[in-house]
Amino acid sequence: MAVLPTGSSHLELTISVPGFASSPSFPSSGDQGGCTVRDLDINQVPAEDEWITASMEDEEESCNNGAPPRKKLRLTKEQSRLLEESFRLNHTLNPKQKGALALQLKLRPRQVEVWFQNRRARSKLKQTEMECEYLKRWFGSLTEQNRRLQREVEELRAMKVAPPTVISPHSCEPLPASTLTMCPRCERVTTTTTAAIEKGSAKMTAATNRTATTLSSKVGTSALQSRPSSAAC
């Protein structure tokens, strides 16, 4: 099978979209929504104590009694770059790495942890989407292959119309409706009855369907390659 582009555990995602999904210049939208929320400059990553202070202030001056408005941090390009870089090296962090990275990025360890969680989720989602696309394409090709085989069966059926009557050398009785075929391997003339043709047809359909169903559980195997169907003697 055409191997999926990536190993299952390591997907190289360059989701680091130019501009990182936010406007390149990080326009400060100012405070919104009536509440007097402290205007956090998203370009300036607050120091750890600043974060804590900010959240405490929010609790105090929350507009809706008790429930402080959740602030949203936008990571800077540099922070995103560093996070992506360490994600490439490791998809999970141990506490020590997490702490070090948080220190380096001037973020809380919890934020680094959340980022990695979300990043893993995005990675998995992307991979699933790619697999889905791949399965769709394969299903299409299998359907086409199935159609071809069905057509072939129809042609074979058509060929057996008005077959020459074959008299059995043993009983001197005419043999049942059948077609004479030459086996390409042993070069022996054999008879193929209608039942055999239909059986073969059913087999082909079943095999195709079976392959399709096993596919979903076996993405990444070489099952895609269609094998030449050699008729056994």
Place this chain on the structure above:
DNA sequence: CGGAACTCAGAGTTTACATCA
């Protein structure tokens, strides 16, 4: 060995913010 306490990752959800029609 069983169970409580803890940590951690994954899945799903909520929410803030940016963008676009």
Place this chain on the structure above:
DNA sequence: CATGATGTAAACTCTGAGTTC
């Protein structure tokens, strides 16, 4: 310009598995 719809990502909750005591 204002506005609603939509997408994205940070942050959240919940749950289950693993570990330690």
